[in-house]
Amino acid sequence: MKYDFTSLENKWQKRWEDGKLYAAETGAAKKKFYALVEFPYPSGVGLHVGHARPYTAMDVIARKHRMEGENVLFPIGYDAFGLPTENFAIKNHIHPRIVTENNVKTFRGQLKSLGYSFDWDREINTTDPDYVKWTQWIFLKLYEHDLAYKAKMPVNWCTSCKCVLANEEVVEGVCERCGSPVVRKEKSQWMLRITKYAQRLIDDLDDVDFIERVKIQQKNWIGRSTGAEVTFHSTLDDDIVVYTTRPDTLFGATYMVLSPEHPLLDAWMEKLENADEVKAYQKMAASKSDMERTELNKEKTGVQLRGVQGVNPVNGKQIPIFISDYVLATYGTGAIMAVPAHDTRDWEFAKKFGCEITEVVRGGDVDKEAFTLKDDTGIMVNSDFLNGLTVKDAIPAMKQWLTAHKIGEEKVNFKLRDWVFSRQRYWGEPIPIVHCPTCGTVPMDEKDLPLLLPDVESYEPTDDGESPLAPMTDWVNCKCPKCGGDAKRETDTMPQWAGSSWYFLRYMDPHNDKALAGKEAMEYWSPVDWYNGGMEHTTLHLLYSRFWHKFLYDIGVVPTKEPYQKRTSHGMILGEGGDKMSKSRGNVINPTDIINVYGADTMRTYITFIGDFEKAVPWSSNAVKGCKRFLDRVWNLSESVTDHETAYSAENESMMHKTVKKVSEDIDALKGNTAIAALMTLLNQFAEKGCNEAELKTFLQLLSPFAPHISDELWEQHYFDGICSISAWPQYDESKCRDASVEMAVQVNGKLKGTIIISADASDAEVVAAATATEKVQHAMDGGKQVFKTIVVKNKLVNLIVK
């Protein structure tokens, strides 16, 4: 028979689905295992090989756990709200709901054609009214607990998307999605108080098994620092509070800098001698985009405030005050004390504006460059009561002094900002809030959820920054849930990250209409045992969903503090030449094309075999053929096996046990590439030494997670019991992984001279004797040299030290 992958893959996909072979059972007595992949955004271009890599990897893991007898939940869904769909809809005059439906259909078909063992009865879609309802419900809970609030503030505005962005969505000053410049805009926005959870989001990383680089990136993003807030008096009476991580250098503070947006400026403006100059600078700073600010950061700019001086609280010296955009309004107190001797930025600024530079830590040449903190062993100078102390001791001493004199206190700061949660676009969850002229901001009643989008023809973004929902008066005008009077709905929608912040909970109980998921289901399935996803989501989705989950834990909705027990991450698949895959480069590989030519099993095998899972790796069309060849050889081998042996042959036994061990361990360690290499090696041995039915059976089981269709088919052809992909995972016997005789390396003085074949049970003395007897060792000992030391590594190597 021919290996007709197309028809046999269709056959098995249908059988798996009709038989609900991979359905998860909530509450089953078996050990549960929840494997999760990041659900796709159903874009118009269809599934990408970039999806196939992580999905195949987790499918392999899910399939193995299932064969090991566990109750496996491996679900899939669609993260379907979002801009690309909306933009496509606008351009082609099709409603985003229709676009989404079509795209989901394409994705579902492609996912099924790859043979993933998803539980299709649990499929979810973030745009379903049943789903939106609970996303909105969580928002109401956040609002109720004062974690959602509306504030007027400068926000990131994407000039092309015409929409507000979260800090996490701005990359190098441009929009993460479209690459257009991002500008600052003063707007009233819904915010989520993620900063309240900053400390816990760091601390609880200790309790989970995330790969280290994910933990590090999250910690860096949250950016905790410990320092002190110090109050400086000014000659205009108002105090200025600054934040510093180096209170030990206070005696070196020779000037101060306020951010251009600092509130004190308004109060002082009339009294300033150079108010016009200051205002001009403020205006200039405000009009800069983030990108310009980044580009210009090499050259410091600023204006001194004429007519006011700061007073250094430790020595009473009057020092100048500047405004400069190198000080950020959104971090710390928006004001700093400048210590040019020991801070690079302050040093640059001081040099340009001729400020005094006072050394307070010995060890550098502060006329040439700032002497910044390398370690904390530097000695304090020019610092009165701190003189002679090390930096390490000076920090607590100064903190104590500040507290005692009530001019400062210890303070922890985070880089993390609150989450800008509103978007001025149509295709998102409406925020379930009503604005009432008498009652103010009023949350909708839970029983009125979901609040759905109005079904309209036109929903283009507006230039003035208003939501496209704003002009839809039929929808906007409503009654106040509190007083019943005329009121208006909130017209902003939620960002795409909303739906994905809790979707893993919905999979546990996807059809529940009383709660986001039932308590029992959540108790049973929580937490997600293994979650694999892209590094690009580390400071976005992964952080956001941990925040939501912690909140839900606090209000007693979910049973665990953390949503995910284990997090791993895959490398990107690059184009054939090593460039990023992109439409414009024309190097995009469509998984469906590969499946049509080589079959899903080949696709799955290749994407697993392609290289180190964590690293980026270029696609290779040739190497795909190698994997097809491998499966062809498996097929041919199976046809040649005609005996009915039930035990491994003596010739293959140790190899069988070794391979079972290797494949089992490699799958658990996400090393599918070497697992497949081990299967290829075993197949090569079969070609040489023959293969009986017992050996074939085990081989098919080991191959099954990677290439489930061909395994199930060949299993059936040999009349083995049941179905291969849900059969019991083969076991190995450690004692049988050894061969009777082994090849050992022979070294003389650490240099390889050859090998010997010797019984695995040989004593060290026998090994040394056999090694010494070899011609090459004898040769190396010419001239009456003697062996005076031997090192034997059992079954591996013998090293003779010869002099």
Place this chain on the structure above:
RNA sequence: GCGAGAGUGCUGGAAUGGUAGACAGGCACGUUUGAGGUGCGUGUGUCUUAUGGCGUGUGGGUUCGAGUCCCAUCUCUCGCACCA
């Protein structure tokens, strides 16, 4: 600048401190075939007169033994970036 990771054949990549290059791809030669493709087989780091030497970015070190550990250095990738 800061943080993380990585440098191994022509290519993707293997290697608990113990025979570097597993397993694939590519290439070459042979073989099967009417031919192409497929299949099968052999070879494939490097210098060399070798039963010899050299080889995992570079330079040191630890060790009987280093791709692996330590120090220094260079290069690349990713993330963050005026966070006081």
